[in-house]
Amino acid sequence: MGNLYLIRHGQASFGADDYDVLSPVGIRQSQALGEHLAQLGLRLDRCVAGNLRRQQDTARLALETLKGNGHAVPAIETDPAFNEFDADGVIRALLPGLMADEPNAGHILRNGVQNRSEFQRLFALMVQRWHAGEHEGDGLETWQAFTARVNAGLQRVLDTAGSGDNIAVFTSGGTIAALLHLVSGITPSQAFALNWQIINTSLSQLKFRGRDVALASFNSQAHVQLLKVPELITYR
Structure with missing residues (x-):
């Protein structure tokens, strides 16, 4: 083998x-x-x-x-x-839909070095929505x-x-x-x-x-x- x-x-x-x-x-x-x-x-x-x-x-x-x-x-x-995969693209595509529940998401993601644990929590949530197909067909490479x-x-x-x-x-x-x-x-x-x-x-x-x-x-x-x-x- x-x-x-x-x-x-x-x-x-x-x-x-x-x-x-x-x-x-x-x-x-x-x-x-x-x-x-x-x-x-x-x-x-x-x-x-x-x-x-x-x-x-x-x-x-x-x-x-x-x-x-x-x-x-x-x-x-x-x-x-x-x-x-295009992590920046995932953030751009999924962030708008996240803002209603996570109003500070933009600030956290722009300052990830100072907010590592919160950055990871939000990024993991967006990745979950990405592989579930919960985003618009905006040219982002899909999970599939x-x-x-x-x-x-x-x-x-x-x-x-x-x-x-x-x-x-x-x-x-x-x-x-x-x-x-x-x-x-x-x-x-x-x-x-x-x-x-x-x-x-x-x-x-x-x-x-x-x-x-x-x-x-x-x-x-x-x-x-x-x-x-x-x-x-x-x-x-």
């Missing part, structure tokens, strides 16, 4: 002008992941990443560290099917379209994989949630309940034989837990 290692990107720059940039913590997380893969002696046959900067940079830093520890590394293949995109990327990887390949997929939390939904059959609500627990640079493992895929492990954090540096365990 082959293995797909689903890796969430390192911490991005939440609250900055450009979210899609790894923070200093995100850089260290990515390097710690590479060191951990080297210690495991894991042979990677392929590496696939979405085309978002935070996904590409996490892959690059992890593989550079793995290579620096004497391991051969594959080139990074890019497939935008593994990009995150998102999962179809992610599934197409998964099938491309499987169709070109060797039977015993170890393949790293550098992606995002929402994409991993969609894959959990597709592979295990859990509901979107259950998938996103798990999504909120996925830490930056964690590993989730899928086993595959042909197009048959099964979940083997979820949200492994050993590479940062062993360092005993609590600030490296982040969720956004």
Whole structure:
């Protein structure tokens, strides 16, 4: 059987002008992941990443560290099917309908760094309404379209994989949630309940034989837990 290692990107720059940039913590997380893969002696046959900067940079830093520890590394293949859903688009589309019940939502979402727990509560509520289809058809990628995109990327990887390949997929939390939904059959609500627990640079493992895929492990954090540096365990 082959293995797909689903890796969430390192911490991005939440609250900055450009979210899609790894923070200093995100850089260290990515390097710690590479060191951990080297210690495991894991042979990677392929590496696939979405085309978002935070996904590409996490892959690059992890593989550079793995290579620096004497391991051969594959080139990074890019497939935008593994990009995150449009979180900003979800907020823009769902916020107006939320204001009647949450009159302070606009202020909270504009100042998320200062209101992290409330930001997460409101964002989770909007995501729930998004995957339930409770929004206008305003050009926003639907949950159904998102999962179809992610599934197409998964099938491309499987169709070109060797039977015993170890393949790293550098992606995002929402994409991993969609894959959990597709592979295990859990509901979107259950998938996103798990999504909120996925830490930056964690590993989730899928086993595959042909197009048959099964979940083997979820949200492994050993590479940062062993360092005993609590600030490296982040969720956004």
